[in-house]
Amino acid sequence: MKFLIIIAVALLAFGMFRFFRQRSFLKTLTEDQFREGYRKAQLIDVREPNEFKKGHILGARNIPLTQLKQRLVELRKDKPVYLYCQSGSRSARAAQLLHKKGYEDLNQLKGGFKKWTGKVK
Template identity: 85%
Template sequence: MEFLVIALVIVFGFLMFRYFRQRNFLKTLTEDQFREGYRKAQLIDVREPQEFKKGHILGARNIPLTQMKQRLIELRKDKPVYLYCQSGSRSARAAQLLHKKGYEDISQLKGGFKKWSGKIK
């Protein structure tokens, strides 16, 4: 029983560490905040191509999370990067990868594409 408690504390500590570390480099924006800045940023949809084809935010480029490492050359480090996926988990992982590669101005859409009510293609 004592081992279980220790294991839970360690897991909880690790999750909290990741959460707070991520908050240092990733801004999670409401739809209104996202809409204010995405036209001046690199708008990236990190969902898979078949999801992107079913509908995406107008002006977005599709760079799936699964291809992000190979396609980093397509992104500029001197411009903000606005990410979104279906719900927010893949965009958070993409942000973590970008941060490790030296990108500094990274934002994601709170709730992802499923919460977007703006124009789509």
């Protein structure tokens, strides 16, 4: 029983550590904040191609999270990166990968595409 409690506490501590560490390099923006900056940035939809085809933010490029490592050459480190997915979890993982590769200005849409009310294609 004590062992299970120790494991649970360790998992909780690790989750909190990752959450706060991520906040140090990834800005989560409201839709209004996201709309203000994404036209001057690299707007990346990290959902799969079939999701992208069903609808995406106007001007977005589709670089699925599953292909991101292989397609890093398509992204510039000197320009902000605005990421989104369906709900926010894949864009957070994409941001972690980009941060490890030296990208600094990383932003994600709070709530993801499902919360977006702006223009779509």
